Amino acid sequence: MLAKRIIPCLDVRAGKVTKGIRFLENVDVGDPVAMARYYYEQGADELVFYDITASNERRGIMLEVVDAVAREIFIPFSVGGGLRSLEDMRAVLLAGAEKVSIDSGAVRNPAIISEGARAFGSQCIVLSMQVKWTGVRPELPSGYEVVIDGGRVFTGRDAVEWAHEGERLGAGELVINSIDRDGTKSGYDLEITRRISESVSIPVVASGGAGSPDHLRDAFTRGAADAAIVASIVHYGEYPIPELKRYLRAAGVEVRDAITLETAAK
């Protein structure tokens, strides 16, 4: 049986880590390489980096960060933010990322999912979607709408329908980020996470809203998530990853035991 994964998320702006509260008022919380190493040693199962000010002139800075991280941590990590072409993806993968995360770019150009899957394999392609509850209506049967561009643009697309489309096009994993919950510490949106997780055959990652250990437990049990992204809950030292894992293990959730081993050479 697979362990449920805990995935710290590092928002990176101009080479520094920030954490957005509802995508506003970013607070600098540190150096991405140092934070990556810290979470790796703490037992994070995977990491995700979002380049939140992705633009062509800054792409180089992010690639340097990815390369530096890949030399120091030996767990999978994904990189997202502003990836629009196969070349963007290739650059990030060659710099050492295991996966690329595509979001608004995939809504605008869904073919990028299938092209990426063909070029690099489905396991490399994470489709991340920002979802917001805007109410059930005929064209939005789930009531959850896909939004893009940092939550500013409503697409009119149904989140469940988009998840199925993403899977069909070759995404290897789905990240469901609730705009309503992001930064609120009020818990993941279990409803949409479960609805999507139970209707696709690829792993689903819950995102947005973690504020306490029981939120993670709920994501893995009631939300049927395979993994959960954490940010503020770990960035400010409130709940270190080992403590989250102890809680989850006691609650009967299978998690990975992080171990420390001596390797002779260094």
Next chain:
Amino acid sequence: MIAIVDYRAGNLTSVKRALEHLGHRECEITDSAAKIRAADRVILPGVGAAGATMENLRALGLAEVLKRDVAMAGKPFLGICIGIQVLFDRSEEDCAACLGIIAGEVRRYPSSIDGRPLKVPQIGWNRVRQVRPHPIFAGVPDGAHFYFVNSYYPVPADSSAIIAESDYGVPFTAAIARKNVIATQFHLEKSGAAGLKLLDNFCRLAC
């Protein structure tokens, strides 16, 4: 020198980074038959499909080199992920005929178990049971988690080749060893401290 076989697949650099991190700096990503023949150890890493991997290995002239000059010549060999799968006779993936270094075949994970859907590919950390002692696992606790990304799993014809197992819907072979040929279904270069330890152990096996 450790040769990392370049067969135009992804994930070659992460094995090199892990080796360098461990202090094994004499390693090179290469598609040169001469360099692979001259290497002390050979690693076949990767992410990819069996059909494309075999096509590339044949097109580069490396399929025979790996079989005759590495596996049969007693050179320490490590296959990772697709690198374990192509060692067998054949794979259900792309109905590929593979290297035939280890007798057996490669099957797809079932899409459901007892009526409950099983997500395929398996992506994530799974516990690995060491079913037969082997120096590659020296210092690694039995039951440690390793990182897997697979839709297919190997089924050796002779179970004595199996050194570790795991479960994903079905029990499956997670690592094999037959003399100098060792291979893992998991990505040891992405499996944290436990994976690095295996990689380090491989680099220290007597040639």
